[in-house]
Amino acid sequence: MGRAQAEIDKAVRQTAEMLRLTPMLQRKPLELSGGQQQRCALARALVKGAGLVLLDEPLANLDYKLREELRVEIPRIFEASGAIFVYATTEPEEALLLGGNTATLWEGRVTQFGPTPAVYRLPADARTARVFSDPPMNFVSCRKEAGRLTFGESAHAPAGDVTRDLPDGTFVAGFRANHITLNRHSGDMVEFRCTLGATEITGSETFVHLTHGADRWVGLIHGVHPLTAGAETSVFVDPAHVYLFDSTGRLAAAAPYAMAA
Numbered sequence: 385m386g387r388a389q390a391e392i393d394k395a396v397r398q399t400a401e402m403l404r405l406t407p408m409l410q411r412k413p414l415e416l417s418g419g420q421q422q423r424c425a426l427a428r429a430l431v432k433g434a435g436l437v438l439l440d441e442p443l444a445n446l447d448y449k450l451r452e453e454l455r456v457e458i459p460r461i462f463e464a465s466g467a468i469f470v471y472a473t474t475e476p477e478e479a480l481l482l483g484g485n486t487a488t489l490w491e492g493r494v495t496q497f498g499p500t501p502a503v504y505r506l507p508a509d510a511r512t513a514r515v516f517s518d519p520p521m522n523f524v525s526c527r528k529e530a531g532r533l534t535f536g537e538s539a540h541a542p543a544g545d546v547t548r549d550l551p552d553g554t555f556v557a558g559f560r561a562n563h564i565t566l567n568r569h570s571g572d573m574v575e576f577r578c579t580l581g582a583t584e585i586t587g588s589e590t591f592v593h594l595t596h597g598a599d600r601w602v603g604l605i606h607g608v609h610p611l612t613a614g615a616e617t618s619v620f621v622d623p624a625h626v627y628l629f630d631s632t633g634r635l636a637a638a639a640p641y642a643m644a645a
Contacts, residue, residue, distance in 0.1 A: 392431070399427045402461065404450060419445035430465055439471045443478070455481055476518045480504060488512045505642035510556060510633040519561045519591070522601040524576075526557040526628060533557075533623075536597055539574045541623045546637045555628040555636055563625035564592070564603030566617070573620040580615045594619060 400406045403423045408416060416424065422442045429437045443451045443458075459482055462469050473479055479486050479500055486500040488507075495515070496508040507513035513521045527534045529552050533541045543550070568575065578601070581593035585608055592603040592611060603619060611617070628637040 395431045396427075399430050402457065403427050403454070417445065419443075419450075429467075430461070433465075433467075435467055437465075437467050437469045439469060441473055442471075459483060476504065476516050479516075486516070488515050490515060506635070506638050507627070508635055510558060510629045510635075513558050513627060513629075513635075517560050519602040519604070521558045521560055521627075522564070522599070522603075523556050523558050524596065524599050526555045528552050528555060528628075535574055536576065536599070539576050541572065541574050544623055544640060546640050546643065547628060550628070550637055555630060556633075558627040558629060559621050559625050559639075561591075561602045561604040563621055564594075564601070564605070565620050566605060566609065568620045570622065573622050574626075575618050575620055578617055578619055580611050580613055580617055582613060583609070583611050592619075 396409075397406070400409055403426065405420070405423055405427060408420055408424070413421065413424070422445065426437070426439065426442055443454055446454065455478065462482070462484075469484075471479075471482060483500050485498060486503045487497040488495045488503060488511075490511045495512045496503050503512070504516055507516060510521075510523065524536050528543060528547065528550055531543050531548065533543055533547065535541070535557055565573075576596050578594040578596045581595060581600075583593070584591040588606070588608075590605045590607065590609050590611070592605055592609075594601040594603060622641075624640040627635065627639045627642075630636040
């Protein structure tokens with residue numbers, strides 16, 4: 385049996401209000417912006433009670449304020465609907481906010497699938513770590529020998545509990561942008577000498593582009609910092625935030641902080 389018209393009208397108006405579409409209810413599809421059309425498509429699926437909903441970056445064309453508001457609302461909407469949602473996004477932050485399960489893709493292939501926080505904390509390989517980090521994870525060569533790790537040419541750290549049992553050899557170390565600091569907060573932090581590139585100030589944070597030998601990194605530093613492009617500087621990384629990947633790119637040792645989470 386079909387639904388009563390009054391029930392449909394009520395569902396339409398409730399969903400329109402939830403997705404900030406009430407002022408657009410009398411408009412034709414061609415009178416809507418791209419972002420409004422995306423939200424209308426989602427609203428139709430919710431009102432119809434669809435069991436499977438495919439969403440391709442539904443918030444991409446929205447202004448910042450509305451996008452942030454709906455990011456908070458959408459997980460609740462998904463849970464209340466009872467449907468299965470497949471949500472495509474290029475933003476790790478958005479995937480982490482939505483929760484559920486995440487599949488990471490590289491050149492059309494799934495590199496990892498699992499609970500979203502676990503995929504973020506324990507990437508199966510370097511490609512997944514790069515894709516599921518924003519900015520992409522930073523990498524540097526690493527050698528383990530006689531209980532000691534050497535990063536690049538001259539940065540050293542003792543092998544910790546997670547890396548102590550790894551065989552001696554060559555690895556690739558990875559760490560996320562927000563784990564780079566400009567100050568040594570503890571004695572065991574690894575120091576890297578870098579050349580400063582461009583800086584991007586977002587208001588409360590600064591993106592710092594760095595060159596370390598042949599490697600190009602991005603650091604996300606809290607606060608606004610007066611940095612000069614071309615200057616030499618030291619940056620620091622806590623070994624607890626360092627992942628090690630083997631020669632094939634597979635995860636060899638997770639960052640200790642991720643294991644403790």
